[in-house]
Amino acid sequence: MTLQVQPKLIIHGGAGSSLQGKGGLASVRRSLHPVIQEVYSLLITGATASDAVVRGCQILEDDPRFNAGTGSVLQSDGQIRMSASLMDGTSGRFSGVINVARVKNPIEMALFLQNSPDRVLSDYGSSELARELQIPTYNALTDLRLNEWMQEREDNFKRTMAGVVAEPEMAEMSNAGRGTIGVVALDGYGQLAAGTSTGGKGFERIGRVSDSAMPAGNYATQYAGVSCTGIGEDIIDECLAAKIVIRVSDGMSLKEAMLRSFTEASKNERDLGAIALDATGAISYGKTSEVLLAAYHNGDTIGDTLEWDDGELIGYC
Numbered sequence: 001m002t003l004q005v006q007p008k009l010i011i012h013g014g015a016g017s018s019l020q021g022k023g024g025l026a027s028v029r030r031s032l033h034p035v036i037q038e039v040y041s042l043l044i045t046g047a048t049a050s051d052a053v054v055r056g057c058q059i060l061e062d063d064p065r066f067n068a069g070t071g072s073v074l075q076s077d078g079q080i081r082m083s084a085s086l087m088d089g090t091s092g093r094f095s096g097v098i099n100v101a102r103v104k105n106p107i108e109m110a111l112f113l114q115n116s117p118d119r120v121l122s123d124y125g126s127s128e129l130a131r132e133l134q135i136p137t138y139n140a141l142t143d144l145r146l147n148e149w150m151q152e153r154e155d156n157f158k159r160t161m162a163g164v165v166a167e168p169e170m171a172e173m174s175n176a177g178r179g180t181i182g183v184v185a186l187d188g189y190g191q192l193a194a195g196t197s198t199g200g201k202g203f204e205r206i207g208r209v210s211d212s213a214m215p216a217g218n219y220a221t222q223y224a225g226v227s228c229t230g231i232g233e234d235i236i237d238e239c240l241a242a243k244i245v246i247r248v249s250d251g252m253s254l255k256e257a258m259l260r261s262f263t264e265a266s267k268n269e270r271d272l273g274a275i276a277l278d279a280t281g282a283i284s285y286g287k288t289s290e291v292l293l294a295a296y297h298n299g300d301t302i303g304d305t306l307e308w309d310d311g312e313l314i315g316y317c
Contacts, residue, residue, distance in 0.1 A: 003188030007043035008281045010296035011035055011056055013066045014179035015229045015273035015289045025306050028065070032295040033302055035059045039183070040297040049185040049193035049225075050088045050111070056183035057084065057107035057195045064142045067179030069105055072140050072199025074149040077206055080140050081123065082199050083213040086110040089192035089220035095119040096213035099200075100126035104138040107197050110213075120213060140199070152203055180212050182227025184220070184277045192277060194218050194225035194241070201232060211235040215242040223279050224248035224257070230272030230289060238265050240274055254278040255316045262286040262313040286314035 013032060019025045039056040047055075061069025061084075072080045084106035085096030095113035097106050099122060109129060113119045121129055180198035187193075196218035198210050211217030211232040218227050219241035226241040235241075240261060247257035254276060265272060266288050273287035275294050285294050285305055295304035298317055308315055 003046065005188060005190050006281060006299040007040065007188050008186040008277050008283055008297065008299060009036060009040050009043060009052065010275040010277060010283055010285065010294060011060065011183045012227060012229050012273065012275045013060060013181050013293040015287055015292045017290045019291055019306065028293055029304060029306055031063050031065050032293065032304060036295050036297050036302050043185060043187055046188065049187040049191045050086065052185040052187065053086060053183045053193045053195040054107055054111050057181060057197050058105050060181035061105050061107060061197055066181050067199045068181040068197040070140045071142050071145060073145055073202030075200060075206060076203050078149060080199060082106045082197065083210050084110045084197035085213040085218045086114060086195045087193065087218055087220040088114060089222050089225055092221065093119065094215060097121050097126040098209055098213045099123040100130065102137050102139065103130050103135050107195055180229040182218065182229060182275060184225040184227050184275055186277050186281060190279060192220050192222065192225040192279060194220040194227045196227045217241055219245045221245055221249050224254060224276060226274050226276045228272060228274045234270035234272050238268065238270055240265065240272060244274065244276060248278055254282045254284050258284045258286050258314045262288065266313060284314055284316045288313065
């Protein structure tokens with residue numbers, strides 16, 4: 001089938017405080033840019049938006065640097081519980097898993113649930129689904145995340161969350177870290193999809209639910225798609241992804257919808273970020289945090305937000 005529009009793609013690996021130097025910035029860039037290259041190559045050869053989103057999330061989940069899949073943070077009891085969701089803007093279907101354990105790629109379970117009559121499953125249901133699908137048991141634990149948890153346990157869990165990026169040289173930044181991964185794609189047929197995956201915020205109460213498997217943190221229609229990152233409770237309180245997408249669906253431009261939504265979030269003192277695409281191919285991103293770890297392909301070149309610090313709440317291209 002001939003492509004009808006120029007595909008667009010944007011991904012994120014979390015939001016948080018400063019990357020503290022070129023070493024951190026360069027290492028994160030080395031992780032994000034190859035994902036853009038691989039997934040965009042799928043889009044220009046005819047992959048659908050949902051297929052591209054799932055593949056991008058898989059690669060990011062497999063990178064131990066980010067807080068999703070391998071490298072997920074530990075909760076207060078020392079266990080890893082992950083959440084992920086997928087929304088296909090064309091079908092209007094949202095699917096996801098909440099607090100699933102011992103699987104490699106939670107986004108794959110969200111994909112399977114797209115065609116299920118029960119499309120969002122919590123911990124017990126997710127575990128049962130993993131058994132039904134015969135998904136191999138997988139330990140997502142890394143030494144860096146274990147050490148992070150052990151150090152915090154010795155300090156009686158005074159920090160409210162774990163680090164957004166797992167690297168020893170960036171340990172100082174981790175006390176202000178917020179982490180998820182996400183992908184939003186516009187395919188060559190004009191279809192949009194969004195996916196988001198996370199290990200949570202780290203050290204949280206057992207049973208806490210993130211925004212990543214809610215429309216608040218991941219949402220798409222035929223008009224726009226958004227994936228969020230940051231403090232999940234802040235994203236939920238703003239209902240950020242759905243708010244932005246609905247504003248675009250109701251006729252507002254993506255730039256206007258992002259600016260209004262992030263202005264509101266800033267006034268409410270939220271700590272969050274988001275990436276977005278609309279059906280026209282417009283790309284936008286926003287943050288109230290110091291740094292948004294995002295990269296995109298505009299159809300011609302790859303760009304990123306790693307050095308974006310001009311004081312503006314949103315970027316647009």
